[in-house]
Amino acid sequence: MYRSRYSKEVTQKDYDKQVTVAGWIEDIRNLGSIAFIILRDGKGTLQITVLKKKTPELFEQLTSFSRESVVSVKGLCKENEKVRNGYEILPEEVEILSAAETPLPLGVVDKVEADFDTRLDNRFIDLRKPEIQAIFKIRNVVIAAAHQYLRSQSFIEVHTPNIIPSSSEGGTEVFKLQYFEKEAFLAQSPQLYKQSLMATGLDRVYEIAWYFRAEEHNTRRHLNESTAVDLEMAYISSEEDVMKILENLVHSMWKSASECKEELEILDKKIAIPKLPFARMPYDEVIHKLHERKSGIEWGQDLGAEDEKLLGEIMKEGGKEFYFITRYPLGSKPFYTMPEGEKYSRGFDLECKGVEIASGSQRIHDVKLLKKRLGACGLNPKDFEAYLKAFRYGMPPHGGFGFGIERFLMELLDIKNIRECILFPRDRTRLTP
Numbered sequence: 001m002y003r004s005r006y007s008k009e010v011t012q013k014d015y016d017k018q019v020t021v022a023g024w025i026e027d028i029r030n031l032g033s034i035a036f037i038i039l040r041d042g043k044g045t046l047q048i049t050v051l052k053k054k055t056p057e058l059f060e061q062l063t064s065f066s067r068e069s070v071v072s073v074k075g076l077c078k079e080n081e082k083v084r085n086g087y088e089i090l091p092e093e094v095e096i097l098s099a100a101e102t103p104l105p106l107g108v109v110d111k112v113e114a115d116f117d118t119r120l121d122n123r124f125i126d127l128r129k130p131e132i133q134a135i136f137k138i139r140n141v142v143i144a145a146a147h148q149y150l151r152s153q154s155f156i157e158v159h160t161p162n163i164i165p166s167s168s169e170g171g172t173e174v175f176k177l178q179y180f181e182k183e184a185f186l187a188q189s190p191q192l193y194k195q196s197l198m199a200t201g202l203d204r205v206y207e208i209a210w211y212f213r214a215e216e217h218n219t220r221r222h223l224n225e226s227t228a229v230d231l232e233m234a235y236i237s238s239e240e241d242v243m244k245i246l247e248n249l250v251h252s253m254w255k256s257a258s259e260c261k262e263e264l265e266i267l268d269k270k271i272a273i274p275k276l277p278f279a280r281m282p283y284d285e286v287i288h289k290l291h292e293r294k295s296g297i298e299w300g301q302d303l304g305a306e307d308e309k310l311l312g313e314i315m316k317e318g319g320k321e322f323y324f325i326t327r328y329p330l331g332s333k334p335f336y337t338m339p340e341g342e343k344y345s346r347g348f349d350l351e352c353k354g355v356e357i358a359s360g361s362q363r364i365h366d367v368k369l370l371k372k373r374l375g376a377c378g379l380n381p382k383d384f385e386a387y388l389k390a391f392r393y394g395m396p397p398h399g400g401f402g403f404g405i406e407r408f409l410m411e412l413l414d415i416k417n418i419r420e421c422i423l424f425p426r427d428r429t430r431l432t433p
């Protein structure tokens with residue numbers, strides 16, 4: 001066996017007993033007659049102490065390894081108050097499992113921070129850093145909380161195709177691909193499929209979805225491949241029913257993150273749980289507030305990054321980090337958004353600290369209106385025949401949202417760049433690793 005205990009699992013019961021540990025050699029301090037080897041195992045670090053006089057061969061072996069080599073060490077676990085985790089391992093047997101080449105493309109514990117591209121080029125090493133790993137451990141916890149909350153509300157998890165035949169739901173650029181003799185596209189979201197499911201009796205569905213978007217932006221909050229909690233629910237009376245689910249979902253995810261004590265400590269972060277319900281502010285009021293602060297935004301426009309940021313500052317002054325923008329102008333929302341009169345829609349965004357984290361709406365369920373809106377948005381109903389068919393034979397009222405997981409993590413942990421929140425980011429120039 002290569003490992004009987006992780007560094008974190010060693011307890012007083014192990015003292016004066018033999019344990020086997022395994023991991024990466026983080027550091028070697030060779031003082032001549034004694035050497036301290038710091039071993040990192042994915043949960044923490046521990047110290048191996050080797051005396052030249054007592055075990056000259058092991059001393060030679062352990063001090064000659066290159067940093068980041070993977071080893072397994074069997075030895076006696078000794079209590080030692082001077083060592084950070086209260087014990088050390090006195091080695092009896094050492095096995096090298098994989099020698100690391102030198103020099104390392106990226107240091108794991110170096111004081112100087114490598115530039116972001118070097119880190120991403122060597123993501124497998126970057127991820128050895130506890131503060132980077134912590135982001136993904138929290139990501140795992142918040143996604144588990146999302147599953148738990150949504151299932152408790154009778155939502156079922158579904159998986160819809162990512163390779164799709166029609167070019168677009170409008171609004172964003174899509175990636176084209178060759179599907180045998182046909183042209184196909186990567187889905188920008190599961191929108192059309194999750195709506196089709198509303199015609200089936202699977203009244204509440206969600207998907208942890210991949211979004212593929214071929215937009216050439218290069219910002220701190222856009223990826224070309226991202227993930228989202230995407231949800232649709234039937235028999236709603238208005239978009240308010242959807243907003244209630246969304247705010248409770250966000251709340252339960254935020255709360256689950258606040259319980260990740262170890263990871264938050266590593267990241268030196270405190271998380272305050274937001275109060276429910278979140279504020280709801282009609283678009284018109286938002287425009288009014290922005291104009292008061294000299295924004296040049298015109299009525300009907302979608303909020304740009306600068307306006308979103310300004311609104312974030314305004315809301316923060318009122319002690320609000322989360323807020324919905326509701327009743328968007330019809331023209332600024334996708335074709336499937338339910339109109340509210342001539343000018344407005346039942347579309348909303350959820351914002352967190354000046355960044356959009358989710359968009360949703362009540363959807364149109366009347367096929368005639370849907371065709372009309374497709375036309376008004378410059379799209380050809382012919383391209384949407386398979387989708388429209390699902391509306392022709394009985395479609396209940398419904399609504400839903402798409403809620404970006406990386407955007408959420410970014411705001412949760414105050415991370416400046418969204419690329420930090422996904423393992424292997426895809427952006428305008430990055431396709432590897």
Ligand code: ATP
Pocket residue numbers: 172211213221222223224226228356357358359402403404405406407408418
């Ligand atoms: P934005 O206006 O911020 O570019 P959007 O309105 O185009 O986003 P939606 O189509 O509403 O995005 O997608 C729903 C959610 O998915 C967004 O609120 C966001 O959290 C996330 N999302 C959308 N596009 C991206 C992207 N390119 N990178 C990361 N997350 C995204």
Ligand code: MG
Pocket residue numbers: 349356358359
């Ligand atoms: Mg949006």
